[in-house]
Amino acid sequence: MAALLDVRDLSIAFPRATPVHGLSLTVAAGETVALVGESGSGKSLTALALMRLLPDTARIASGEVLFRGRGGGVSDLARLDDAALRQVRGRDIAMVFQEPMTSLNPVLSVGRQIAEVVRFHEGLSWRAARARAVELLDLVRIPEPRRRVEDYPHELSGGMRQRVMIAIAVACAPRLLIADEPTTALDVTIQAQVLDLLDALRRDFSMGLLLITHDLGVVAEWADRVAVMYAGRKVEEAPFETLFGTPLHPYTRGLLAASPRLDAGQHYSVGALAEIRGSIASAAGERGCAFAPRCAVARTLCRDALPELDAVAPGHLVACPVTTAAIPQEEAHHATPVG
Amino acid sequence: MHGSETFAARGARAAEAEDRAAAAALGAGRRPETESEPWPNVHAPDAARAATSEVQKLAPAGRRRALGVFLSNPTAVAGLLILAVVAGAALAAPILFPDDPLEMAGRPLQWPGQDPRFPLGTDALGRNVLAGLAHGARISLLVGAFATLAGLVAGILIGATAGYFGGLVDDALSKLVEIFQTVPGFILLIVLVAIAQPSVPAITLAIGAVSWPQVARLVRAQFRALKEKEFVAAARALGYGHRRIIFREILPNALPPVIVLASVTVATAILMESALSFMGLGDPNVVSWGSMIGTGRDLLRTAWYLSAAPGVAIVLTVLSLNLIGDGLNEALNPRLSGEP
Numbered sequence: 303m304a305a306l307l308d309v310r311d312l313s314i315a316f317p318r319a320t321p322v323h324g325l326s327l328t329v330a331a332g333e334t335v336a337l338v339g340e341s342g343s344g345k346s347l348t349a350l351a352l353m354r355l356l357p358d359t360a361r362i363a364s365g366e367v368l369f370r371g372r373g374g375g376v377s378d379l380a381r382l383d384d385a386a387l388r389q390v391r392g393r394d395i396a397m398v399f400q401e402p403m404t405s406l407n408p409v410l411s412v413g414r415q416i417a418e419v420v421r422f423h424e425g426l427s428w429r430a431a432r433a434r435a436v437e438l439l440d441l442v443r444i445p446e447p448r449r450r451v452e453d454y455p456h457e458l459s460g461g462m463r464q465r466v467m468i469a470i471a472v473a474c475a476p477r478l479l480i481a482d483e484p485t486t487a488l489d490v491t492i493q494a495q496v497l498d499l500l501d502a503l504r505r506d507f508s509m510g511l512l513l514i515t516h517d518l519g520v521v522a523e524w525a526d527r528v529a530v531m532y533a534g535r536k537v538e539e540a541p542f543e544t545l546f547g548t549p550l551h552p553y554t555r556g557l558l559a560a561s562p563r564l565d566a567g568q569h570y571s572v573g574a575l576a577e578i579r580g581s582i583a584s585a586a587g588e589r590g591c592a593f594a595p596r597c598a599v600a601r602t603l604c605r606d607a608l609p610e611l612d613a614v615a616p617g618h619l620v621a622c623p624v625t626t627a628a629i630p631q632e633e634a635h636h637a638t639p640v641g
Numbered sequence: 642m643h644g645s646e647t648f649a650a651r652g653a654r655a656a657e658a659e660d661r662a663a664a665a666a667l668g669a670g671r672r673p674e675t676e677s678e679p680w681p682n683v684h685a686p687d688a689a690r691a692a693t694s695e696v697q698k699l700a701p702a703g704r705r706r707a708l709g710v711f712l713s714n715p716t717a718v719a720g721l722l723i724l725a726v727v728a729g730a731a732l733a734a735p736i737l738f739p740d741d742p743l744e745m746a747g748r749p750l751q752w753p754g755q756d757p758r759f760p761l762g763t764d765a766l767g768r769n770v771l772a773g774l775a776h777g778a779r780i781s782l783l784v785g786a787f788a789t790l791a792g793l794v795a796g797i798l799i800g801a802t803a804g805y806f807g808g809l810v811d812d813a814l815s816k817l818v819e820i821f822q823t824v825p826g827f828i829l830l831i832v833l834v835a836i837a838q839p840s841v842p843a844i845t846l847a848i849g850a851v852s853w854p855q856v857a858r859l860v861r862a863q864f865r866a867l868k869e870k871e872f873v874a875a876a877r878a879l880g881y882g883h884r885r886i887i888f889r890e891i892l893p894n895a896l897p898p899v900i901v902l903a904s905v906t907v908a909t910a911i912l913m914e915s916a917l918s919f920m921g922l923g924d925p926n927v928v929s930w931g932s933m934i935g936t937g938r939d940l941l942r943t944a945w946y947l948s949a950a951p952g953v954a955i956v957l958t959v960l961s962l963n964l965i966g967d968g969l970n971e972a973l974n975p976r977l978s979g980e981p
Contacts, residue, residue, distance in 0.1 A: 355877055358807070392879030399878075404871040409893040418889075419879050470879070 717968020
């Protein structure tokens with residue numbers, strides 16, 4: 303399957319810092335790719351860069367964002383002119399933001415906000431756009447859509463608002479949906495509903511879904527493929543079974559080990575929760591591997607040279623010379639899930 | 642978890658779905674847009690698609706609530722009533738007093754109540770004071786409203802451009818606003834009117850020219866704050882252009898304080914027009930409250946009512962606009978009304 307989105311060697315630069323280095327990523331139609339990393343790893347910035355919505359001070363320093371449009375033609379979003387880009391935004395690529403409380407315009411009714419996108423991109427009449435808005439509210443499982451279409455954002459709960467955001471995002475049946483921590487601001491009980499909804503829409507529209515998250519539970523449940531970012535670089539990429547089964551990068555291993563488990567007898571009063579020592583700030587000024595200061599298996603070579611991403615198996619890329627070198631011996635050991 | 646489900650199986654299903662979607666898209670391309678099937682590739686439950694009998698239309702709750710707050714405020718309602726009386730007088734002036742209010746109507750310098758034809762008396766040239774007040778209300782309200790409109794249009798355009806785009810545009814426009822603010826407004830107004838002919842349109846535009854900087858500053862501050870909001874980022878992510886984001890997304894959110902400022906600006910404009918006319922710089926062909934005070938000034942000791950009557954009219958009108966402004970502020974200010 304040809305990739306819908308093919309990001310090649312993307313670097314994002316601020317005047318004094320380069321928070322994302324040489325990131326490559328692909329998303330195929332109908333595929334859910336999770337971009338995982340802690341705060342400050344550059345994952346949200348990457349999402350914004352894909353649609354060229356970076357803050358004024360930031361810019362795409364290098365790289366290509368190849369996107370296969372509706373007609374099958376491939377365009378580089380990093381170099382597209384503004385008018386053409388506006389055609390892509392909201393129509394071919396849509397985005398769901400983290401904070402549903404503030405992502406809706408407070409002075410327009412939700413029906414109007416949905417209808418305006420449809421009108422803007424498809425030129426429907428007001429009546430047709432309004433009918434579409436009701437259908438979309440129904441599609442995202444908002445009860446009584448005919449009544450809710452008149453509501454203003456402050457009359458809806460957080461989960462409902464996020465559903466409205468999703469309705470706006472899928473209003474023009476986009477090819478790719480970027481969801482930037484779509485459930486972080488929601489109750490845990492609502493999170494699963496919203497992600498199930500996104501998953502169902504991905505299937506119905508055969509959209510590519512780029513899910514940006516720091517929640518490994520979300521990744522395990524909904525992602526097909528996972529890319530792990532650390533300090534602006536991709537350190538590991540694998541299908542989700544491989545990543546959870548045989549994680550190779552020490553950071554991925556640390557993340558998985560740090561996830562609390564619901565095994566019997568596991569409770570923070572029994573044993574301390576696992577953690578990765580140090581913080582992402584220690585990556586600053588590091589010449590070699592950014593994770594080296596926090597890494598248990600780091601060697602001298604890690605601190606001197608930047609580790610390359612190596613394919614250890616088809617679709618499994620790892621940027622760690624230490625653990626990949628030890629694969630033949632350790633394969634059996636890591637085949638059993640950690641923990 | 643979908644541990645048992647392989648990626649390949651899901652991929653195949655997705656591909657199948659893609660074919661379906663592509664077929665539907667093709668179909669949509671050929672079919673004219675119809676009301677019944679605007680969304681061919683989505684299948685919502687039939688029960689929900691069927692028209693429900695109870696179509697409850699909810700009014701915009703926020704606006705209705707603001708109106709309720711405004712109308713339950715006694716001082717705001719008092720302001721509204723006073724303004725209604727003034728506006729009524731202005732509208733009815735040509736019917737109640739069809740003659741030119743600048744024409745001699747009776748014996749000069751009659752005190753109020755002396756002649757039932759002239760309830761507020763006559764001035765030194767025998768002109769009807771009440772007719773002058775009614776016709777003066779027309780000029781005052783007209784100049785106040787249109788000068789404010791001109792100031793709002795210019796101020797909103799410049800303030801929105803500066804606040805939204807920032808950078809060099811903002812620097813240049815902010816400097817322009819500062820230049821206007823360093824020049825005393827009334828002096829500038831006198832100069833402008835002196836250069837142009839003292840006619841009602843010229844005075845209106847001149848007052849607009851001295852009142853826009855305040856609007857521009859307020860709008861710029863609002864835009865600078867609002868453009869960082871997530872819903873603006875969301876609007877950009879939907880592909881909306883700058884103009885659409887400025888006027889449809891940000892401006893409605895920036896308006897409440899501007900509306901409050903506008904009511905005060907109308908009052909200020911009325912005062913400016915009165916001051917100009919008082920100094921004899923007004924339009925000589927129309928009667929204005931300011932010019933009535935100006936001509937009555939010479940007779941202040943013998944016929945004080947000539948200055949007092951239009952003075953009271955100015956005070957009441959300006960007061961009513963300020964009361965309305967306070968009421969609007971209370972109703973529209975989100976921090977006072979406690980809305981999230």
